[in-house]
Amino acid sequence: MPKWDVMHGSRAVAEAVRLAGVDVIAAYPITPQTHIVEDTAKMVADGEIKAEYVKVESEHSAMSVVIGACGTGARVFTATSSQGLALMFEMLFVASGMRLPVVMVNANRALSAPISIWNDQQDSISVRDSGWIQLYVETNQEALDTTLMAYRIAEDERVQLPVMICMDGFVLTHTVEPVEIPDEEDVKRFLPPYRPKVYLDPRDPMALGPIAFPNIYMELRNEQQKAMEQALDVIRKVNDEFKEVFGRGYGNGLVEEFNMDGAETVIVTIGSVAGTFKDVIEEEHPDVGLLRVKSFRPLPKDDLRRALSKAKVVGVLEKDVSIGLGKGALASEVRDVMYGAGRQPRILSFIAGLGGRDIGIDSVREVISRCKKAHEDGAGDVHWIDLK
Amino acid sequence: MTLPPGGVIREMGSTRKSRTGGWRSERPIIDMEKCIECGSCWIFCPDNSILVRVEGSRRIYSVDYDFCKGCGICANECPSGAITMVLEEK
């Protein structure tokens, strides 16, 4: 039987790790991901998770350990945040290049300097080209569910790519919400044990991650791109299957549409802030639609094009900025996707919530009101919300 | 082109087939007249490219040009000046 409980987002992730039957965990604690490390370590110590817990001295080592373990056919888990993710940079490309289904939770946090332990999404957005699937969640329930789905997606033969579940630090990791913990038998049905075709075994020696000369490297990168494209379909199907077994899903797995029928003004956003928009739209702006991008990598270009083709104004709100471009990364990608897609909506970039600045109801109201005034003279393309 | 995911190599010792010696711009030539059989070149070569064979009472040193990168370490380490680096010309 599924059980209801109230818990932090970090605990919800730990529950998912317990249910997923992982074999090896290696992680290094960093705010705001620490509770994930503590909770999973305790579960292993108490015998609730039958996994090897490898203590490491850095995030670079944590990722190296799970890569090695995953190469032997083990189901693995790690978690990090911000500076930790930055320290893993080198190994992120190794995991994806070796096509290993590593699953990691990133508790989104701003990058130094100046030091900030608070939430934004610059960390994971900055590794968007590392070949990892990136799924951004809105709630603690979704963090748990997406962690379970991540193994199915990553381990699928058409995909074989690592998955990063991105959850807003503090906003989700440290916030208590009601969460349904799925039934163990249901999880076993949904997520069978990992049985890769190719894995390191002394009885059948092979080399994983060897050198690729110029005659082959490019082809292997191209294979990664093809796997990402195949992942679009796999993510949708896994979301559907999840819905069948557990009775809930998240949009089509890639994007979630809210109040989109006939909306001329559409907000596109990513992560937990979607919840605040839903509240404001429901209570004050019934004419505004919301498109939450759950899968940032692969970017669901067709879904974006279809959903935004009738909009007149699209406001993309995100907690990152591509310095030098002067826009949010998602906003510039939405523009790229809409280029040549027939009638062009006006696309605005809203940069908000950097370094943990709250995106409250008033910030959201401001974003919607600027979208509605987008066609007035002098209305700019880029808006830093709540900038002092 | 179909490739195994991640470029996995199932065949052991396949690096023997990748003759990386072609990266060399200078080749070491060993003069066995000067060689005192100390083995320094064999010890220091970072690419395991110094070959040794025993002929009667002598150890004969030679270079495996399929893999020698021409770094010149052997020539630098040789105490008797028996190794000369010669420009590769095609």
Ligand code: SF4
């Ligand atoms: S030149 Fe360098 S690689 Fe070649 S034999 Fe001498 S030490 Fe080895």
Ligand code: SF4
């Ligand atoms: S280092 Fe010089 S002297 Fe010593 S074995 Fe090699 S070639 Fe001979």
